[in-house]
Amino acid sequence: MDEEKNKILNQISEYVITGNYKSMSETVEIALKDGLKASEILNRGLLSGMDVVGVKFRDGLMFLPEVLMSAKAFKTAMNIIEPLLMDESSSNKFGCGKILLGTVKGDIHDIGKNLVGVMLKGNGFSVVDIGVDASTEKFIEAIQKEDPDIIGLSAMLTTTMIAMQKTVKILKEKFETKLVIVGGAPVSQNFADEIGANGYAKNAMEAVDLCKKILKVNY
Known part of the structure; x- marks a missing residue:
């Protein structure tokens, strides 16, 4: 078998x-x-x-x-x-949390983001995906509507890392208690630290582990 x-x-x-x-x-x-x-x-x-x-x-x-x-x-x-x-x-023992995902303004890549969403759902998280080319305003509207525990931003181009930085800055100012994580091919832990993100994941499995760690979900 x-x-x-x-x-x-x-x-x-x-x-x-x-x-x-x-x-x-x-x-x-x-x-x-x-x-x-x-x-x-x-x-x-x-x-x-x-x-x-x-x-x-x-x-x-x-x-x-x-x-x-x-x-x-x-x-x-x-x-x-x-x-x-x-x-x-x-039927799993994973605690539930809501994760909001989106690819930043100017970037239409979604494979990595979609993989993260799939993995999160498979581990018992609720996922709200606002798609690609998402402006800061779109993130704000979704946060106000969905009240997620974590906001995840993806950028797959070096040129859209600027948009990620801008969006993270505004979100952290407007929603002081919200947790923001970032990922994508050109993104690094150093960049995440520089822009004030609460966490960085280099792949889908790390994103799941990071969300579990942040929300203190039992493994």
């Missing part, structure tokens, strides 16, 4: 890497029918594949059109397993 499980998880991972969204739905359905949990499909299939995609993209072995195909394959699977992840997380 373990051999069969590993085989299908490897297949799902490969579909993410190659962007084979057409075959993804059927394979995920088979995996669920064979007894695999949604969290297993996410962690050992989908995210394993996205890890490879991230490394290849970073090293210039994959290009944006290919990454977008990988993201489409990933999303195809998530459309099936996300409701099941919610069911699984409801």
Whole structure:
């Protein structure tokens, strides 16, 4: 059984890497029918594949059109397993917290942000995603409406780090008790410290761990 499980998880991972969204739905359905949990499909299939995609993209072995195909394959699977992840997380012992996510003004990249959202949901957090190219005003409106515990900002371009800095500054001034975390390819811990963010995560799993730590959620 373990051999069969590993085989299908490897297949799902490969579909993410190659962007084979057409075959993804059927394979995920088979995996669920064979007894695999949604969290297993996410962690050992989908995210394993996205890890490879991230490394290849970073090293210039994959290009944006290919990454977008990988993201489409990933999303195809998530459309099936996300409701099941919610069911699984409801039986977990994780404390609940609400996280507001958005990619800053001028930046339309959302793969990393979406991965963070998926991982947070899979770990029992409530997630509000305001999308990409989000202005400071859009963040403010969402915070006033949703009252999140943590606000997460993403920037994937060095040119949009300025927008991140501006937004963090205004949010910290306007909402003194709110916690702001940041992430994205060009962002670093030093930059997060410089702009006054409460935390930095370099990947989706670190973002989950950071939110748990900040909100004192039991692991």
